[in-house]
Amino acid sequence: MIVKNVNDVIGTKDEIKTDNWLSRRVLLKQDGMGFSFHETVIFPGTETHIHYQNHLEAVWCIEGDGEVETIADGKKYALGPGVVYALNEHDDHWLRGGKEPLRVICVFNPPLTGQEVHDADGVYPVEQPQAA
Structure with missing residues (x-):
């Protein structure tokens, strides 16, 4: 069994x-679960282009407000407590912070290693196999 506290990730x-x-990346590839599990805070008034070409992501909004807009069709979805959205088609999108910090819980498949950040196209890279 794996038991972790998100507070133990702070400052690491x-x-x-x-x-x-x-x-805050709580469960990662190294944990062997087949997915990664994160707590993320989107800062108010920000706009982030995201296009997970190599990952699927599900997002559960816990507190705050924001918006997600799918680029292909321009549809906008209000985000707030209780809303879940899933990027099941590698959806190219904008994630916008609202007036309050937006706190979300995210699940990624395949799992992240923990150090990923979006590249210029909004993509997280695929982890490269380690040389033997």
Whole structure:
């Protein structure tokens, strides 16, 4: 059994901060679960282009407000407590922070290693196999 506390991630290499968000990566590839599990805070008034070409993601909004917009069709979805969205088609999208910090719980498949940040196209890279 794996038991972790998100507070134990704060201030470690598994807490990643950018200008737009802060992500606490709690369960990672090394944990062997087949997915990764994160607590992320989207900062108010920010806009992040995301296009997970190599991962599927499900997001559960816990508190705060924001918006997700799918680029292909321009549809906008309000985000707030209780809303879940799943990027089941590698959806190219904008994630926008609202007036309050948006706290979300995210699940990624395949799992992240923990150090990923979006590249210029909004993509997380595929982990490269380690040389033997």
